[in-house]
Amino acid sequence: MVEHRPFLNVLAHGVLVLGVLLVAFPVWIALVASTHPAETFQTGRIPLWFGDAALHNYGVMLGDGLSNMGAPPLAGMLFNSLVMALVIAAGKIAISITSAFAIVYFRFPFRMLAFWCIFITLMLPVEVRILPTFKVVADLGMLNSYAGLTIPLIASATATFLFRQVFMTIPDELAEAARIDGAGPMKFLRDILIPLSRTNIAALFVILFIYGWNQYLWPLLITTDEGYYTIVAGIKRMAEAVDANPVWNYVMAASVLAMLPPVVVVIAMQKLFVKGLVETEK
Amino acid sequence: MKRAIFRNQLLPWLLLAPQLAVTFVFFLWPAAQAGWQSFLREDAFGLNSSFVGFENYARLFEDPHYLNAIWVTVVFSVSVTVLAMGLSLLLALAVDRMIRSAQSYTTLLVWPYAVAPAIAGLLWWFIFNPTVGLVPYALDMVGIDWNHSLDGTQSMILVIIAAAWKQISYNFLFFVAGLQAIPASMREAAAIDGAGPARRLFTITLPLLAPTSFFLLVVNTVYALFDTFPVIDATTEGGPAQATNILVYKVYVDGFLGLNLGSSAAQSVVLMAVVVVLTIVQFRFIERRVEY
Numbered sequence: 001m002v003e004h005r006p007f008l009n010v011l012a013h014g015v016l017v018l019g020v021l022l023v024a025f026p027v028w029i030a031l032v033a034s035t036h037p038a039e040t041f042q043t044g045r046i047p048l049w050f051g052d053a054a055l056h057n058y059g060v061m062l063g064d065g066l067s068n069m070g071a072p073p074l075a076g077m078l079f080n081s082l083v084m085a086l087v088i089a090a091g092k093i094a095i096s097i098t099s100a101f102a103i104v105y106f107r108f109p110f111r112m113l114a115f116w117c118i119f120i121t122l123m124l125p126v127e128v129r130i131l132p133t134f135k136v137v138a139d140l141g142m143l144n145s146y147a148g149l150t151i152p153l154i155a156s157a158t159a160t161f162l163f164r165q166v167f168m169t170i171p172d173e174l175a176e177a178a179r180i181d182g183a184g185p186m187k188f189l190r191d192i193l194i195p196l197s198r199t200n201i202a203a204l205f206v207i208l209f210i211y212g213w214n215q216y217l218w219p220l221l222i223t224t225d226e227g228y229y230t231i232v233a234g235i236k237r238m239a240e241a242v243d244a245n246p247v248w249n250y251v252m253a254a255s256v257l258a259m260l261p262p263v264v265v266v267i268a269m270q271k272l273f274v275k276g277l278v279e280t281e282k
Numbered sequence: 283m284k285r286a287i288f289r290n291q292l293l294p295w296l297l298l299a300p301q302l303a304v305t306f307v308f309f310l311w312p313a314a315q316a317g318w319q320s321f322l323r324e325d326a327f328g329l330n331s332s333f334v335g336f337e338n339y340a341r342l343f344e345d346p347h348y349l350n351a352i353w354v355t356v357v358f359s360v361s362v363t364v365l366a367m368g369l370s371l372l373l374a375l376a377v378d379r380m381i382r383s384a385q386s387y388t389t390l391l392v393w394p395y396a397v398a399p400a401i402a403g404l405l406w407w408f409i410f411n412p413t414v415g416l417v418p419y420a421l422d423m424v425g426i427d428w429n430h431s432l433d434g435t436q437s438m439i440l441v442i443i444a445a446a447w448k449q450i451s452y453n454f455l456f457f458v459a460g461l462q463a464i465p466a467s468m469r470e471a472a473a474i475d476g477a478g479p480a481r482r483l484f485t486i487t488l489p490l491l492a493p494t495s496f497f498l499l500v501v502n503t504v505y506a507l508f509d510t511f512p513v514i515d516a517t518t519e520g521g522p523a524q525a526t527n528i529l530v531y532k533v534y535v536d537g538f539l540g541l542n543l544g545s546s547a548a549q550s551v552v553l554m555a556v557v558v559v560l561t562i563v564q565f566r567f568i569e570r571r572v573e574y
Binding site: 008095127232 | 287288290291293294295297298300301302304305306307308309310311312313315316319369372373375376377379380383387388389390391392393394395396397398399400401402404405406407408409411414415416447450451452455456459479508509511512515516530533534537538543546547550553554557558561
């Protein structure tokens with residue numbers, strides 16, 4: 001701030017408070033709605049303050065699900081989402097570290113070709129190659145499996161670039177010293193490179209966990225077996241039935257449960273989250 | 283370029299193998315398939331296919347539904363980008379004035395990044411629900427009849443709001459970082475020369491924010507074009523009467539639900555071309571930085 005302008009300060013606070021309210025509004029409504037009994041929504045409008053059916057709603061959704069609306073118990077879907085998010089995050093990081101290591105520390109024929117192949121994945125989001133990718137996964141027998149949910153999403157140009165950048169900034173002398181001391185490439189990777197990039201790994205993990213958790217189209221395509229539904233994709237099947245049977249309380253309870261884990265991760269690890277976000281976009 | 287390198291020849295390929303395998307099997311091969319299929323026409327039973335050259339593309343660009351989808355996509359992307367960037371720039375400028383409270387406001391504004399687009403869509407769909415929603419109730423008092431399942435424009439407004447809401451926190455973080463990178467001495471010098479806050483905003487802050495804004499423009503366009511699929515699918519499903527049928531959603535509907543392989547493949551190729559152009563723009567211009 002350059003000079004003292006009380007009016008502008010008040011204005012800025014006003015804008016920010018409005019912004020915070022706007023951003024929080026839908027989630028507030030969802031939280032409130034998830035604590036009311038179903039009858040509330042058959043008679044009138046969305047209430048603005050909490051009701052007394054929270055335990056009942058969340059209990060029903062977690063334990064029993066809504067079988068008449070095609071929703072299995074949420075506990076199972078939450079578990080699937082967790083598996084998917086963790087495997088995708090860990091897998092992307094692992095294969096990107098080894099790829100970046102190969103590209104930065106070795107000289108071999110077709111090195112740049114390999115680099116460009118990885119780069120091209122940036123230009124092929126799943127949305128533009130839905131059918132052929134689905135067919136490949138079906139032919140490999142990976143429909144309705146954890147492998148099908150995770151492996152096709154595990155390639156990552158962004159993460160490979162990030163680790164390439166990180167490795168480029170590590171002084172050559174370290175690799176020389178390691179070689180003189182008789183360390184092989186894998187020992188150098190394990191004992192020097194990975195420890196040196198652990199904050200980058202942690203920051204990336206936060207971003208990729210959210211990415212994996214929030215996957216929607218892919219799980220929707222390849223899971224037809226309730227046992228493999230993830231929560232974000234599963235809610236859609238619930239919401240489809242809500243017009244005929246307005247059990248908004250259950251749908252909103254499911255939504256709250258679906259956003260809780262990634263939101264908690266962002267708030268609890270805000271520093272790492274911001275670092276990860278800024279780094280992956282360089 | 284690294285000086286100290288290891289000499290193994292086999293090891294780098296083993297290290298690259300998992301990434302390359304996934305890339306070939308799930309990215310390059312399906313993309314090539316889409317490219318090939320876009321030149322084929324299958325009969326109604328999917329038994330025979332014949333090579334038809336660019337006929338699928340020609341049909342696509344004569345199809346009024348596809349032309350409509352292009353227009354809908356343009357309206358949607360521009361609105362989402364402008365709304366999301368405008369609101370977040372305003373919030374970032376406000377936070378930039380704060381000293382002690384900046385951190386708390388930031389925490390309160392960034393968490394929607396973690397909300398899945400599908401959930402964001404669902405939340406706004408609930409708020410705008412014609413029977414129980416709060417907004418239709420409020421609009422009713424001023425005489426507006428809200429029903430996004432019948433009115434195409436209202437349906438479009440709904441998905442724009444939901445998609446933009448989700449993107450505010452991302453833009454906000456990058457705008458704040460961009461503002462912090464502007465040296466305070468510049469603004470101080472301008473203030474000493476007698477430039478008021480408004481003048482400084484337009485002659486110093488906004489021009490120096492150009493690289494950040496350009497970067498966000500590309501990122502937001504990509505987001506609006508491709509990552510908003512869940513918002514549409516969880517709410518309007520492209521309706522009513524195709525009023526919110528954006529291109530990525532149409533590929534899915536025509537290919538996966540309608541099983542029109544040739545047309546869907548041609549649409550995929552068109553979208554790939556769009557991503558390629560956007561990626562090149564992003565890399566060329568962001569490397570160079572928009573500055574003077």
